[in-house]
Amino acid sequence: MAVYTDVAADELADFLKQYDLGELLSYKGIAEGVENSNFLLHTSAGSFILTLYEKRVAKNDLPFFLALMTHLAEHGINCPLPVKARDGEALRELSGRPAAIITFLEGMWPRKPNVSHCAGVGEALAKMHLAGANFTIKRANALSVSGWRPLFDAAASRADEVQPGLRGFLAAELDHLSSGVWPTDLPEGVIHADLFNDNVFFLGDRLSGIIDFTFACNDMLAYDVAICLNAWCFEPDHSFNVTKARAFLNAYGRVRKLTASEEAALPLLARGAAIRFLLTRLVDWLNVPPGALVKPKDPLEYVRKLRFHQSVTSARDYGLMPSGLVA
Numbered sequence: 001m002a003v004y005t006d007v008a009a010d011e012l013a014d015f016l017k018q019y020d021l022g023e024l025l026s027y028k029g030i031a032e033g034v035e036n037s038n039f040l041l042h043t044s045a046g047s048f049i050l051t052l053y054e055k056r057v058a059k060n061d062l063p064f065f066l067a068l069m070t071h072l073a074e075h076g077i078n079c080p081l082p083v084k085a086r087d088g089e090a091l092r093e094l095s096g097r098p099a100a101i102i103t104f105l106e107g108m109w110p111r112k113p114n115v116s117h118c119a120g121v122g123e124a125l126a127k128m129h130l131a132g133a134n135f136t137i138k139r140a141n142a143l144s145v146s147g148w149r150p151l152f153d154a155a156a157s158r159a160d161e162v163q164p165g166l167r168g169f170l171a172a173e174l175d176h177l178s179s180g181v182w183p184t185d186l187p188e189g190v191i192h193a194d195l196f197n198d199n200v201f202f203l204g205d206r207l208s209g210i211i212d213f214t215f216a217c218n219d220m221l222a223y224d225v226a227i228c229l230n231a232w233c234f235e236p237d238h239s240f241n242v243t244k245a246r247a248f249l250n251a252y253g254r255v256r257k258l259t260a261s262e263e264a265a266l267p268l269l270a271r272g273a274a275i276r277f278l279l280t281r282l283v284d285w286l287n288v289p290p291g292a293l294v295k296p297k298d299p300l301e302y303v304r305k306l307r308f309h310q311s312v313t314s315a316r317d318y319g320l321m322p323s324g325l326v327a
């Protein structure tokens with residue numbers, strides 16, 4: 001998260017009068033993250049996170065995110081719970097933004113993910129996919145293939161300022177991914193769609209919870225797997241770590257086995273996931289709002305990752321044995 005919209009102390013104290021959360025003791029903006037404005041609140045009832053939803057979040061989608069967290073928590077996934085105000089509603093408005101308070105989750109996100117973290121994420125992702133199976137509200141993925149072209153159009157004219165040749169590289173990849181190759185017949189369900197290391201908390205080596213459902217949607221389950229390969233299985237120098245990928249995929253497969261079609265589609269899905277994050281990062285890199293407390297993420301990291309996936313010929317390169325045999 002970040003802070004794009006500031007909240008004054010008296011405004012926040014007034015806002016909290018709508019809840020049974022006691023008295024506001026202290027609060028501070030959270031600089032981490034890039035999407036929404038977030039505050040850590042300490043009240044006489046405990047610690048909470050206040051989110052003001054910003055640019056990429058459509059207000060109509062908020063009931064989906066809030067209901068999903070409740071559903072997942074009821075189905076054994078450790079994630080924050082929306083806090084309802086006295087009128088029974090969790091979704092409100094503050095400083096002109098849609099806003100919600102969620103419960104605080106203990107733990108730390110891993111700054112340097114290791115193989116054991118990757119295995120933990122694989123298991124948790126598969127459990128989340130199973131837990132989401134009977135969630136009835138639907139939300140299409142606004143950042144799938146048809147959502148990438150507008151991002152490209154918004155950044156194209158300045159892309160070469162970030163890296164010479166980037167515009168042509170992105171255009172060629174987008175043309176490929178939108179030429180009819182993108183899978184349409186893989187198993188679908190609720191996906192997190194942003195399960196990066198800063199959205200997974202650990203207590204020691206044990207995964208303690210998952211946060212940040214603001215990109216969650218219905219899409220191919222294997223696309224979520226591909227997002228995690230990008231987010232968890234590369235080193236700081238952006239080289240691919242097949243040991244981490246194998247640990248992640250095997251742990252996922254022990255809970256929910258990937259089908260042969262899902263395995264075969266992984267290289268393509270990983271390319272799609274890489275361009276999705278490359279494009280949102282590029283747009284954000286070129287458009288930092290003046291005065292915002294935010295550190296934009298490096299888009300070029302995803303150029304390297306995308307080039308790697310372009311060189312992959314089968315899921316074996318990600319450490320999977322043929323037909324899902326555990327390595």
Ligand SMILES: Nc1ncnc2c1ncn2[C@@H]1O[C@H](COP(=O)(O)OP(=O)(O)OP(=O)(O)O)[C@@H](O)[C@H]1O
Pocket residue numbers: 001002030032033034035036037038049080102103104105106109194196198199211212214
């Ligand atoms: N429920 C929670 N419990 C404890 N800490 C939280 C919780 N929600 C958010 N945080 C803190 O706020 C930070 C940013 O949160 P979050 O990832 O939801 O923001 P974001 O703007 O959507 O970020 P991004 O999409 O870039 O990951 C987290 O890394 C964590 O430190």
Ligand SMILES: N[C@@H](CCO)C(=O)O
Pocket residue numbers: 034035194196277280281297
């Ligand atoms: N997790 C994303 C930011 C939120 O979409 C990234 O690292 O680019």
